[in-house]
C-alpha cells in the first residue's frame with residue numbers, strides 16, 4: 001500500500017492531510033531520510049515527526065476491560081474506545097472487539113481490525129474456550145456443574161441448547177466457568193436458569209491467552225505467538 005493511504009488509514013488525517021505531511025518532509029525513515037508516497041518501507045521504519053507509527057493494519061490488542069464500559073462505538077455512556085488512543089477511532093478498517101463483554105463484565109477483551117481473524121476466534125467451529133470467574137448472589141447448590149455440563153440447557157428464547165460448559169467451584173458463592181460459545185449475556189443467563197444471580201463477572205482467558213500482569217484499563221499489542229496461543233487449547 002502506498003504511504004499516503006497507509007498513514008491516512010491509521011487515522012492520522014485525510015489523504016490530503018497526509019500528502020501535506022509528506023510534502024513538508026515530516027514523514028521519514030528512522031535514519032531521518034525523508035520519505036515520499038511511492039517509497040517501499042517497513043512499517044517499523046516509518047517515523048512521523050520522529051515518532052513511530054501506530055500499530056499496523058492486522059494488529060491484535062488485548063485490553064483489560066474495567067466495569068462500566070460498553071463494547072460499542074455509539075453507546076451514550078462510556079465505551080472501550082475511550083481506553084485506546086483517540087486516533088484509533090479514525091482507523092480504516094476500524095479496530096473492533098472480538099466478541100463482546102457486557103458493560104459490567106471485566107477482564108480480557110481482544111480487539112482487531114483483521115476481520116478474518118476476528119471471525120476465526122468467535123466462530124463456534126473454532127472451539128476456543130473462554131474462562132470466566134463469577135461472584136454470585138446466592139450460594140452454589142451443587143447442581144450447577146451437572147446442568148451446565150449436560151449439553152441440554154435451553155436458555156429462554158434460544159432455539160438450541162447450550163454446548164456443555166465446565167464449572168469449577170471456587171467458594172460458596174464463587175465459580176469458574178469455561179464456555180465454548182458466546183451467546184448474549186450467556187453466563188448471567190446460565191446462572192439465572194439455575195436460580196442464581198451473577199454479581200460480578202471477569203473473563204480470565206481466551207484459549208491459551210491470559211491477561212498476565214496487564215492492569216485494569218490498560219491495553220497492549222499482541223505478538224504473533226500470543227495470537228496463536230488463542231487457538232492453542234482448541235480441540
Ligand code: URA
Nearest residue numbers: 102105185186187188
Ligand atoms: N457472559 C455474560 O453473561 N456476559 C459477558 O460479558 C460474557 C459472557
